[in-house]
Amino acid sequence: MQQPIMRLPSFNSISACWAWLALQELYRLGVEHVCMAPGSRSAPLVLQLQHVPQVKVHVHPDERGLGFFALGLAKATGQPVAIITTSGTAVANLLPAVVEAAMTHTPLIVLTADRPPELLGCGANQAIQQPGIFGAYLQYETQLPVPTVEVNPAFVLSTIDVLVSQAMSSSQQGPVHLNWSFREPLYEDVTDSSADNTFSADVVLQPLSRWLTSTQPYTQYTQCFNKTLCDEISGVLESREVESAASAEQMMSNQYGLVVLGAGLTSADVAAIMVLAEHLQWPVIADVQAIGLIGEHPLLLPQHSLWLGHPAVKDWLGQTSVVFQFGTHLIAKALLNYLQQYEGNYWLIASSLDRHDPNHRVNFCVQALPEVWCKQFIQQLLPRTPSSWLNTLQQFREPLARTVLQQLPQEDDLISALAIPVILKDDLPESGILFAGNSMAIRLLDAVMGSRPTWQLFANRGASGIDGLLATAAGVAQGLGKPVTLFLGDLSLLHDLNSLLLLKQLNSPLVVIVLNDDGGGIFHHFPLMQQVRQDYFTAAHGVRFQAAAKLFSMDYCNPKRVADFKHDYQAALNRKTSTLIEINTVNEQAYQQLQILRKSVEACCNRWFNQADSNVTAK
Structure with a gap:
């Protein structure tokens, strides 16, 4: 057998060996942060963290705060973050963070230590029903048994591989849960090994010779997913008979539209969306979760929550026949109310599979990376010139x-x-x-x-x-x-x-x-x-x-x-x-x-849009 490329710890127990395999595989799969709360049942996992020094460890005694801290790490880095807790209500305290992670598609790897089967449902201390505790808010959930030499350790690696693959799914990221039973002794690896200890890591790890001499995960998952569907847009439009359009260009030509930006967009997404908006010469309304990525742009209509509910504005925007919404959740009630009353063609383009249509108005939904979709969709369009309708909206920014x-x-x-x-x-x-x-x-x-x-x-x-x-x-x-x-x-x-x-x-x-x-x-x-x-x-x-x-x-x-x-x-x-x-x-x-x-802005809307209507009537 080739020599391992990493230095193997000295294991005194199969629990320590399995725990090290799991943590090492997490690191190979891109997990660089582990958040943990002190606890006894999770000791086999925690004690092996020192043997995976590439991973940054964050300790906090409150599991509820710990879960949200991990959530923030994952949001910021875009990478999966692992959480380790002991058994009992420590697990339950993670539920709020898991819910938020599920609803914002943030990858969390939740590793919860558990009592062995013989201590469940019999009144043992700190033992609750942990599998299923997170309900419908998981991408994937699985269980590892009490570590044993009778099971091929590749089982541990392949379980971690599928766990992270599910958390980082290209179609929809989110939290996953591995519940892991450990039997005492839990601290055997830090005590003097007894003379009759017959555990041999060399024998146990023999089936993993290829993995031990590599830096790659045991099982590598590749997901092929068509996120753009742009080559099918024209055909779908024809089949739906949207405005009797034979192509995207025919649908968009000579029509007023509105671009709406929601949550979950990257800076690259926003840059591509703004290029599309410039091509179409459509105004842009951005949720506060996205507006910072735009910067200062002549098509952006800022502070929409102050003026979008005004009757004169609604009348002016009533000429809009197409809305493109990119991204997910919207905050401002004025924008949600406007979209609720909107009766034209409403497109929703987002990378997730979730339903983001609380008003039930969307009639064309595309699961795609907004950046890629915009770049492909724009190829089907001819550039347009600004309209007087758009100019009125843009000039309203100054007053x-x-x-x-x-x-x-x-x-x-x-x-x-x-x-x-x-x-x-x-x-x-x-x-x-x-x-x-x-x-x-x-x-x-x-x-x-x-x-x-x-x-x-x-x-x-x-x-x-x-x-x-x-x-x-x-x-x-x-x-x-x-x-x-x-x-x-x-x-x-x-x-x-x-x-x-x-x-x-x-x-x-x-x-x-x-x-x-x-x-x-x-x-x-x-x-x-x-x-x-x-x-x-x-x-x-x-x-x-x-x-x-x-x-x-x-x-x-x-x-x-x-x-x-x-x-x-x-x-x-x-x-x-x-x-x-x-x-x-x-x-x-x-x-x-x-x-x-809002009352001051209402008076401003009265003056501006009534004047705009008068100018249109005079012409």
Whole structure:
């Protein structure tokens, strides 16, 4: 047998041997980060991590935060991240992160240690029913038995291979689960081996001679998947009799259209989409999850959540006969309402198989990589010239920008909720990274950020929960190796407070901006009586976060004026350690500021589009 190309550890048990094989195979398959929580039943796996030194190990005592940290790492790197936990409720605590990973197609490799079969269902300590615990939120689930010399160890390698292949499926990525039974002794590999120990790693690993002298996975999966289907577009259009079109060009010619960008797009996707939009001379509306990748572009219609619901705008956009939506989830209710009432041809082009049509309006759905699809689709089209209809929409950007600017807080003003997205728009570095919390935080960003030099936004918008946001942002910062700004609400921070412990591990600082309006300010958007809102929905707490910052050794700022916030944020960006910036406001302020802003924009829409209609009538 050839000598192994890596140095084999000295194994005293079959459990240690199998655990090392699994971890080594994970690394060969591209897993570079392992997130683990301390626990006894998972000791055979954890003890072998030191023998796979290429893998970066992240330790956190809370499995719920650990799962979200792994989620952030996977989002940032685009690579699968492994999670190791002990048995019992430790596994159950991963469910929220697994749900979010499933709904955003993020590859997580969940490795859960379990009791052996004889200790299940009989009252043994820390033993629950772990298989199936994640329900429908997995790409794949399997079980490894208690390690034994009677089973070919290639079984371990091939199991890991199919596990990672399913997580990284070209058609749809997502979380997978391997539940693994271990029998005591669990720490045999770190104790003195007994004289009668007859375990021989050389004998056990004999069937793996080829693998041991290679750097490749045991089984390599290749997926051939046609993502573009562009050569079939014309035929499909003919079969559906869309506008009686014989080709894509005939369908698109002499028609007004709209390009919509949703979540899940890459910078390469967005670049190709904008080339297509230029070719078609169609305006672009981008969800806040995608707008940062566009930068400043003349076809982009920014801050759509402020004006898209206006009747005059709807009438003007009523001339649109085709909508192309690229990507998945959309946030702004104004955009969702517009698409709900839209009755023309609605195309959805996304890389995932999921249904992203809450209004049930899509009549042509293409599973494709948007970048590749746009490049091929554009070959079927002739370039078009701008229309007066498009010019009206583009020229509306200037009065819109003036109107919004007049209502935004100025540097001399007292601090307020709306000041946060204002300063972020101005001071977030070019190509900067922003993680948006859910509820009010992402809505404030959606209303204000608009057009500016490129930046990138991360968010947990699969299930849109307020849990795990801090941990996910920490994972993004660690995965990218760059400073990240997190903007979230007070309830979100309280929900994930112990994840502040993760910030000590980061190589790049996280700037945490918390809007503390003493509870759920989002509920002012709903038709609730004031007393009912206070008693059952707001969840007022009276908590300030300075003590939490001190507890976790973070820099802390509590600015009182907009200028102070601007200074504190710039200083935080230049630190090598993480900073917590707390913005205190009254509970209803964010809602009231958005209402005032929308009313000003409504008046602007009245003036602009009524004038545009008059000009069209005069002609």
